[in-house]
Amino acid sequence: MDSESIGVAGKYGGWAGQILWVDLSRQKVVPKPLDEELALNYLGGTGFAARWLFDLVGPEVDPFSPDNVFILATGVLTGTIFPQASRHIVAAKSPLTDVYGEAHAAGHFGAELKFAGFDAVVVTGRSDKPVYIYIEDGKAEIKDASHLWGRTTYEAEEIIKEEIGDRQVKAALIGQAGENLVRFAGVFNDHGRAAARAGIGAVMGSKRLKAIAARGYRPIKVARPDEFYETMIEYGKRMLAHPFTPDRVKYGTNSLVELMQAIGRLPAYNHREGVFDEWEKISGERVTREYLLKPKADFACYQRCGRFVRVPSGKYAMVGKGPEYEGLDALGANVGNSDLEALIYANHLCNLYGMDVISAGGVIAWAMECWENGLLTKEDTGGLELEWGDPELIVQLIEMIALRKGFGDLLAEGVYRAAKKIGRGTEKYAMHVKKMEIAAQDGRAQKSMGLAHATSNRGADHLYAFPVLDEVGFEKDIVERFGEQYLPEMTDRLNPKYKGIMVAELEDFGAVVEAVGVCKYGTIIPPVFFYPDLAEALTLVTGKKYTEADLRLIGARIVNLQRLFNVREGLTRKDDTLPGRFTKEPMPRGPAKGQVVELDQMLDEYYQYRNWDVKTGIPRKSLLSELGLEKEAEELERRGIRIPP
Amino acid sequence: MAQMMLLITPELCTGCRLCEGACSFHHYRVIQPSRSRITVVKFEDRGLDVPVTCLQCDDAPCVAACPTSALWKDEESGLVVYEAERCIGCKSCITACPFGGVGWDAETNSILKCDWCGGDPQCARICPTGAIKWVRADQADDTKRRMVALRMQEVAQNLMAPKRAGV
Numbered sequence: 001m002d003s004e005s006i007g008v009a010g011k012y013g014g015w016a017g018q019i020l021w022v023d024l025s026r027q028k029v030v031p032k033p034l035d036e037e038l039a040l041n042y043l044g045g046t047g048f049a050a051r052w053l054f055d056l057v058g059p060e061v062d063p064f065s066p067d068n069v070f071i072l073a074t075g076v077l078t079g080t081i082f083p084q085a086s087r088h089i090v091a092a093k094s095p096l097t098d099v100y101g102e103a104h105a106a107g108h109f110g111a112e113l114k115f116a117g118f119d120a121v122v123v124t125g126r127s128d129k130p131v132y133i134y135i136e137d138g139k140a141e142i143k144d145a146s147h148l149w150g151r152t153t154y155e156a157e158e159i160i161k162e163e164i165g166d167r168q169v170k171a172a173l174i175g176q177a178g179e180n181l182v183r184f185a186g187v188f189n190d191h192g193r194a195a196a197r198a199g200i201g202a203v204m205g206s207k208r209l210k211a212i213a214a215r216g217y218r219p220i221k222v223a224r225p226d227e228f229y230e231t232m233i234e235y236g237k238r239m240l241a242h243p244f245t246p247d248r249v250k251y252g253t254n255s256l257v258e259l260m261q262a263i264g265r266l267p268a269y270n271h272r273e274g275v276f277d278e279w280e281k282i283s284g285e286r287v288t289r290e291y292l293l294k295p296k297a298d299f300a301c302y303q304r305c306g307r308f309v310r311v312p313s314g315k316y317a318m319v320g321k322g323p324e325y326e327g328l329d330a331l332g333a334n335v336g337n338s339d340l341e342a343l344i345y346a347n348h349l350c351n352l353y354g355m356d357v358i359s360a361g362g363v364i365a366w367a368m369e370c371w372e373n374g375l376l377t378k379e380d381t382g383g384l385e386l387e388w389g390d391p392e393l394i395v396q397l398i399e400m401i402a403l404r405k406g407f408g409d410l411l412a413e414g415v416y417r418a419a420k421k422i423g424r425g426t427e428k429y430a431m432h433v434k435k436m437e438i439a440a441q442d443g444r445a446q447k448s449m450g451l452a453h454a455t456s457n458r459g460a461d462h463l464y465a466f467p468v469l470d471e472v473g474f475e476k477d478i479v480e481r482f483g484e485q486y487l488p489e490m491t492d493r494l495n496p497k498y499k500g501i502m503v504a505e506l507e508d509f510g511a512v513v514e515a516v517g518v519c520k521y522g523t524i525i526p527p528v529f530f531y532p533d534l535a536e537a538l539t540l541v542t543g544k545k546y547t548e549a550d551l552r553l554i555g556a557r558i559v560n561l562q563r564l565f566n567v568r569e570g571l572t573r574k575d576d577t578l579p580g581r582f583t584k585e586p587m588p589r590g591p592a593k594g595q596v597v598e599l600d601q602m603l604d605e606y607y608q609y610r611n612w613d614v615k616t617g618i619p620r621k622s623l624l625s626e627l628g629l630e631k632e633a634e635e636l637e638r639r640g641i642r643i644p645p
Numbered sequence: 646m647a648q649m650m651l652l653i654t655p656e657l658c659t660g661c662r663l664c665e666g667a668c669s670f671h672h673y674r675v676i677q678p679s680r681s682r683i684t685v686v687k688f689e690d691r692g693l694d695v696p697v698t699c700l701q702c703d704d705a706p707c708v709a710a711c712p713t714s715a716l717w718k719d720e721e722s723g724l725v726v727y728e729a730e731r732c733i734g735c736k737s738c739i740t741a742c743p744f745g746g747v748g749w750d751a752e753t754n755s756i757l758k759c760d761w762c763g764g765d766p767q768c769a770r771i772c773p774t775g776a777i778k779w780v781r782a783d784q785a786d787d788t789k790r791r792m793v794a795l796r797m798q799e800v801a802q803n804l805m806a807p808k809r810a811g812v
Contacts, residue, residue: 080676081666081771108662115678158690191689217751219675229670233771236663240773289803293692297661302773304659308692319691 007033013223014076014541015039016114020140022133024207025066025125029133029140034119040544041628043554044075047515048120049091049102050561054632056124059569059639063095063199064181064206066126072113072172072187072212073120075517079111079220079299081232082537083239083529084519086110086299090172090195092203096183096359096414097435097459100565101198104463104514105172106298106306107190112170115216123209132173132211134164137218145210149179152352153188154320160213173211174201175354177402181205182412184359184437188351192321193298193306196356198436198458199414223543231540235529239302244526249295252305253325254284260329263471263493264590265445267438268333269388270365271431271581274442275590278338282328286340291322303521309344316345316395323347323357329440330361335368335394342391346398353402362437363411363418364397369429370422380422382406431579433460434571443582443599445592446471448499451602454576455503457562465506466524467499477527481505496598500605508555515558557627560619563612564632567641573617576603613644620644648723650782651759651766653696654792658776660685660694664768668759671767680750682759683768683777696777698768699746699759701725707758710741716758723782729755 009017088110094101177185178201186196296306309322371386400408436459443450448467456464683698715731748757
């Protein structure tokens with residue numbers, strides 16, 4: 001079937017109009033038309049993932065069973081020339097969190113998948129032998145990947161290009177970490193672009209799916225071409241004119257090391273502290289000055305935050321994608337490491353083996369703090385001494401985790417499972433929310449971020465809501481986006497008041513951003529494009545009139561549907577929490593000294609603003625019917641879950 | 646009027662491919678990089694991004710190779726003009742071009758060759774890095790010198806800057 005000119009693609013611009021359904025147990029690929037209601041009401045990306053995971057994956061499904069569903073989805077704007085419209089998402093029930101799992105990446109793969117005629121790929125079942133899926137112009141085939149198994153993400157991508165005989169082929173792949181079911185393995189594309197969180201790469205590994213490769217010669221159509229093109233040129237100019245853009249080009253996200261040190265929000269020593277005395281050795285300024293070869297852009301990207309770096313010589317010599325802020329903290333400050341070359345190399349290994357730097361650094365930090373406190377011994381570690389900041393050890397552990405060798409086998413389970421297995425009080429040092437390792441922020445130094453970590457449907461995550469406007473400045477943008485009535489408290493990063501509102505609003509907006517396939521850089525920070533701009537772009541691209549109110553509804557619908565998935569798995573308010581370190585241990589020093597996260601106060605405000613039950617954190621029936629989610633509420637009730645009126 | 650040219654500086658290209666999107670959009674009103682007349686050649690393992698398109702040669706091998714005069718040099722503007730009506734689709738131009746500046750459009754059975762968008766090349770208009778610039782041919786050297794000079798200044802400043810304490 002070819003729906004290039006019929007169905008959704010015939011009626012609207014933007015969408016490719018086809019979904020590729022793959023059953024690896026039966027080795028079948030079936031292209032099906034994209035459902036119109038789904039397209040219009042969920043837009044793509046995270047919206048499609050929320051819909052399909054809710055519909056197809058219930059509480060009885062183990063993340064590593066053939067019944068789990070692996071989703072790779074683009075957004076309606078992916079591959080258009082909207083600034084930074086390069087994004088795709090991957091999703092499944094997470095083997096790390098056991099609940100709704102999702103990760104996002106930029107690069108050129110998402111756009112290529114649309115040029116190849118598909119908005120998304122949905123994979124069920126499990127193959128007997130390693131395979132990859134090759135997609136070209138509306139058609140797909142399952143190909144043998146035995147020779148790719150055991151290869152790094154970089155190597156396998158090159159081999160696929162070589163054997164297809166087309167250097168323009170793009171691929172999303174797993175490395176050894178995904179093959180070995182490391183619970184925080186990611187899905188990588190375009191040499192070091194990472195959809196890394198929540199272990200979706202391990203789900204690919206469990207299905208013995210090494211890669212999805214695509215090459216496309218088809219167009220992405222636009223409903224109102226003249227207005228669309230000139231509007232996009234103007235959007236590009238706005239992007240380039242923002243004062244943040246030159247800094248982004250020069251340092252990527254790495255200038256955050258300096259900025260976060262300045263506000264005491266640079267996690268160090270397993271989140272014990274918020275400042276790192278040796279921060280200058282791992283600063284963005286140093287990465288750029290000594291190692292950066294060039295900034296790298298993803299499809300239609302004006303900001304070029306990708307770092308192509310080189311360590312010219314020595315035991316850590318490498319050429320490839322360099323660390324970004326999260327990597328600099330996770331494999332630097334948070335494990336007490338200031339050896340930048342080792343850090344860059346460890347980060348590079350994570351890209352090659354295909355695993356999340358945040359979680360990898362998180363488990364190593366946990367192990368080091370347990371070692372410091374005598375809770376882990378040489379008997380546990382196989383003779384390793386886990387001293388803070390030992391660069392050789394960090395590099396060695398990354399490899400041991402990816403290959404599940406020795407002590408690495410335990411760490412590959414993530415902090416929650418590792419601590420549970422060891423016991424002896426090591427749970428206290430497991431820095432996770434909903435079993436996912438906490439990213440490089442500290443809610444004690446920025447209250448909104450503490451709340452965001454706690455409420456995110458995919459576990460401890462900064463990007464789900466991405467509340468960053470209260471970090472420093474941006475008062476004007478806070479007024480524009482949320483209203484003057486919340487000043488001055490909302491702009492004060494240490495004040496918990498109104499942060500529930502900010503986080504709820506940004507979760508909804510973030511869901512729209514991830515559904516249309518654009519980047520949170522340019523929409524959330526720097527705050528260039530907001531609802532009205534996305535509504536305008538969507539109207540011009542699709543030909544269907546979208547308003548700000550429509551998009552707000554869609555954003556809330558997606559977040560609530562993801563929430564319902566988690567409620568069905570048994571999650572409630574008690575799971576929207578933080579480790580005691582953040583709520584009970586005052587920040588020991590630095591600009592945020594003495595602070596804790598006032599989590600309960602913020603949660604109350606957040607649930608009230610969302611119209612969720614304050615006691616249980618479950619969305620109310622009245623809200624769910626506004627969002628068109630009555631059937632979902634009924635399904636939960638049939639399973640014996642009480643949905644508050 | 647002075648002749649113009651597309652000045653391409655690969656070391657400034659970061660590989661966003663907005664030029665491919667804009668080129669296909671200008672000519673076909675869709676986003677379709679496979680039909681763009683400019684392509685960013687990428688070597689991801691080496692981090693290279695090189696925009697490649699027709700250079701509008703003075704003594705153009707494609708013009709010499711074309712058996713039906715579908716390609717000819719417009720001496721005034723400097724553009725190598727393509728007349729699709731005369732083209733027999735022999736692809737000799739693709740073979741003859743030393744740069745890979747000519748492509749084949751399977752949808753229309755004609756060649757893909759830069760036409761400067763009729764005088765306002767959209768690749769140069771949209772390029773966010775300055776890797777593609779639309780400049781007077783007799784001033785291109787000066788444009789290039791200035792870009793290089795700015796980079797040299799930056800390098801010099803980096804070399805002279807005092808290193809941060811402890812680093």
